[in-house]
Amino acid sequence: MTEAVSDRLHDAMAARVAKGELPGLVTLVARGADVHVDTIGVMAFGSNEPMRRDTIFRIASLTKPILATATMILIEEGKVALDEPVERLLPELADRRVLKRIDGAIDDTVPARRPITVEDLLTFRMGHGLIVEPTFDPPYPINIAAKELQLVMGPPDPRTPHDPDEWIRRFGTLPLMYQPGERWQYNTGSLVLGVLLARASRQPLADIFRTRIFEPLGMKETGFSLSSKQTRRLPSYYMTNFQTSKLELQTLSSPSEWTTPPAFPSGAAGLLSTVDDYLAFSRLLLNRGVHNGQRLLSEESVKLMTTNHLTPDQIAGGGLLLAGQGWGFGVGVSSEPGGVSPTRDRYGWDGGYGTTWFNDPGRGLVAIAMTQTADFLFNGGLAEFKKLAAYS
Numbered sequence: 001m002t003e004a005v006s007d008r009l010h011d012a013m014a015a016r017v018a019k020g021e022l023p024g025l026v027t028l029v030a031r032g033a034d035v036h037v038d039t040i041g042v043m044a045f046g047s048n049e050p051m052r053r054d055t056i057f058r059i060a061s062l063t064k065p066i067l068a069t070a071t072m073i074l075i076e077e078g079k080v081a082l083d084e085p086v087e088r089l090l091p092e093l094a095d096r097r098v099l100k101r102i103d104g105a106i107d108d109t110v111p112a113r114r115p116i117t118v119e120d121l122l123t124f125r126m127g128h129g130l131i132v133e134p135t136f137d138p139p140y141p142i143n144i145a146a147k148e149l150q151l152v153m154g155p156p157d158p159r160t161p162h163d164p165d166e167w168i169r170r171f172g173t174l175p176l177m178y179q180p181g182e183r184w185q186y187n188t189g190s191l192v193l194g195v196l197l198a199r200a201s202r203q204p205l206a207d208i209f210r211t212r213i214f215e216p217l218g219m220k221e222t223g224f225s226l227s228s229k230q231t232r233r234l235p236s237y238y239m240t241n242f243q244t245s246k247l248e249l250q251t252l253s254s255p256s257e258w259t260t261p262p263a264f265p266s267g268a269a270g271l272l273s274t275v276d277d278y279l280a281f282s283r284l285l286l287n288r289g290v291h292n293g294q295r296l297l298s299e300e301s302v303k304l305m306t307t308n309h310l311t312p313d314q315i316a317g318g319g320l321l322l323a324g325q326g327w328g329f330g331v332g333v334s335s336e337p338g339g340v341s342p343t344r345d346r347y348g349w350d351g352g353y354g355t356t357w358f359n360d361p362g363r364g365l366v367a368i369a370m371t372q373t374a375d376f377l378f379n380g381g382l383a384e385f386k387k388l389a390a391y392s
Contacts, residue, residue, distance in 0.1 A: 002392070009388040010038050013369075016381050017041040020247075022238065022354070022373035024051035027385065028275040029392045030283075030366040036392075037275060044236035045249075053275065056221055056233045057370040058253055060156065060269040060351030064190050065305075066213060066281060067267035068122055068330025070197060070205075072301035073212045075118075079200040082122075082304075085115035089199045090192070092172030098127060099175050103140045109175045116180045121189040121196065122329040123309045127176035129185025130154055132319050145174055153188060155352065156269040157252035163263050164195040164205075184314045186321050187268050190330070194267030205265045216296055217280040222273040224265045231255040234272070237353055239374040247375065253353075269352065275368050278357060282366045285347075286359045305329040306347045306359075346390070356382055358390075365392060 009027065017024055017040050024041025039051045074080050080089070087094035093116060097109035112127070120126040130137065130153065137143055137154055146153050149170040152160040160167060171192070177185065194205045201208055206224050214222050221230060237250045258272060280291070285306065289297035308315075308326025315322055325332040334346040348358025354371035367389035369382075376382055 005388065005392050006036055006038075009385070009392070010040070012384050012388060013038070013381070014040050016376075016384075020045075021379060021381060022371050022376055023047070024235070025354075025369055025371040025373075025376070026051050026053065026055055026057075026275050027370075027389070028279055028366070028368040029389050030279060031364050031392065035279070045238070047236075051235070052233070054221070054233060055235060055370070056226065056230060056272050056274055057235070057355055057372060058237065058258075058351070058353045059271050059273045059278065059355045059370070060353045061187075061349055062273070062278065062351040062355050062357055063267060063269050063271040064330040065285075065349060065357075066209060066271065066330075067190055067193060067197075068305055068328075069281075069284070069297060070208050070212055071118070071122060071193060072297055072305060072329070074197060074200055074208070076298055076301060080118055080196070082119045083117055085117055086121065086192070086196055087115055089196050090168060090172075092168050093192070096127070096180070097175040098179055099142060099177055102131065102142070102177055103138070106141050106145050106175055112176060113179050114181070116176075118193075118196070119309075120180050121193040123327060124184050124186060124189045125181050125310075125314070126189050126192065127178045127180045127182065127185075128174075128188045129177070130187050130321075131177070132186075132321060142174065142177060146171075149173070151191075152264075153191070156266055157257075159257075159262055159266075160264045164198055164265075167264050168192070168195045184310055184318045184322065184327060186318075190268035191266060194265060197267070205267060206261065209271075212296075213281065213284075214277075216294070217277075217284060217291055219273070219277040219280055222271060222277045222281075224270050224272075225258055225261045226272055228256075228259045231258045231272075234258065235372040237372045237374075247373070275370055278368055278370075279366060282357060282359055282368070286361060286364065286366060306331060306333060306345070306361075308333045350377055350382065352377070356385065358386065360390065365390070367392070 027038045043049045096112035234255045288299040331347045346360045350356045354373045354376040357368045
């Protein structure tokens with residue numbers, strides 16, 4: 001990373017902190033052994049405690065690429081197969097019914113044309129997910145029913161009180177929104193996949209992540225819960241109240257919440273991590289499955305994860321969430337050259353609390369930014385970070 005590029009990135013992010021868009025952030029840009037970390041601002045508005053390299057963040061949907069990686073490891077171990085119906089491990093999802101209309105009564109259904117497969121969960125084409133058009137989370141009967149069941153299908157807080165078995169039992173009482181394989185719909189696939197992996201390996205998802213990924217990669221500060229000492233390094237979380245247009249402290253997801261393992265470890269959005277821990281994970285994929293000379297994941301698995309699997313119509317149907325990207329397994333994939341990256345093989349994703357990551361294999365580049373201000377994702381901060389980091 002040249003000094004000029006580093007200065008431009010720092011100045012741009014520092015200007016946003018100075019304007020009060022967010023209290024602070026940590027950025028990391030790495031090419032090979034050259035790792036540049038920049039800590040800007042403070043942990044909370046009105047605080048004197050600075051952002052640090054070891055600050056711990058709620059990474060939200062940056063959990064999804066880790067879940068997809070764990071899935072591919074279990075596939076390589078023979079515990080599950082991409083093309084198999086999920087009902088072998090999740091009998092609660094056998095004999096699916098599908099809504100005739102997305103806004104219709106939940107008992108107005110037709111039979112599913114085929115079973116849901118493991119690959120459907122990875123590519124978010126299982127037939128269920130967030131509804132973003134005509135508005136986000138509209139009051140359709142299917143959404144109302146999910147809320148009454150406390151399934152927490154969207155933002156991860158407040159958390160679902162159900163353990164994985166009870167969660168999947170309740171989810172299995174609902175019809176699908178669309179036929180399996182028909183459309184890309186965000187989030188639900190990862191929630192279901194986390195339950196499936198736990199059953200496939202006969203161990204909790206937290207243990208799968210720890211033994212297959214975190215311990216081999218030395219990710220000591222990543223998990224579904226951490227010690228009370230560690231969670232003191234968790235920044236305050238902010239988001240604009242769109243009714244008042246003011247940036248407000250969010251009381252959800254307090255540090256104390258993260259000192260106890262959750263009833264439902266969410267493979268969609270449940271992890272805490274640091275920039276250095278996430279760099280270790282990012283490099284595993286950038287190095288095509290090898291860490292410190294040891295192969296943890298096959299090159300073919302990494303290729304499957306980071307290749308677009310969607311049709312042009314499915315990409316278009318993803319709306320603002322995909323924003324023209326393709327989708328691999330747990331990651332967004334650049335479907336066209338140009339844009340924020342000069343290569344077409346860039347992949348990565350964002351987390352709803354204000355985190356982002358991408359790998360650019362053509363340039364050997366990893367870029368990570370972590371904040372706890374959700375507005376960073378849509379107020380221009382994210383786009384500016386990606387543009388400046390991509391040309392490092």
